[in-house]
Amino acid sequence: MTTQTTNITYYTVKSGDTLTAIAARFGTTVDQLVKWNKIPNPDLINVGLRLIVAKADSPHETYYTVKSGDTLTAIAARFGTTVDQLVKWNKIPNPDLIKVGQRLIVAKSVTAA
Numbered sequence: 001m002t003t004q005t006t007n008i009t010y011y012t013v014k015s016g017d018t019l020t021a022i023a024a025r026f027g028t029t030v031d032q033l034v035k036w037n038k039i040p041n042p043d044l045i046n047v048g049l050r051l052i053v054a055k056a057d058s059p060h061e062t063y064y065t066v067k068s069g070d071t072l073t074a075i076a077a078r079f080g081t082t083v084d085q086l087v088k089w090n091k092i093p094n095p096d097l098i099k100v101g102q103r104l105i106v107a108k109s110v111t112a113a
Helices: 019-026 030-037 072-079 083-090
Strands: 006-012 050-056 061-065 103-108 110-112
Touching: 006 019, 006 103, 019 030, 019 050, 030 050, 061 072, 072 083, 072 103, 083 103
Parallel strands: none
Antiparallel strands: 006 050, 006 110, 061 103
């Protein structure tokens, strides 16, 4: 018996998002997003839609480097995750204290059978 696993990264569409911007953020193409998510009209995506933004044969992480003025809340919103998840992935002892230049994991793939 053969089992194939794929590591998948998801993103939840926010107000103002476009497939072009989402593709650029996650290093993929609009065509690939359309294919992975079976999107009938690439010009119409709804807020709250959970999209597959990456698939890989091995686990995948997306990183972001903290810039001046960033907060975990804003970063979480930008990448469709939660502050609690960012704290967990990055082992942040104080969620109110992040530093410019700090490299954070902002998305992780999950294994799907």
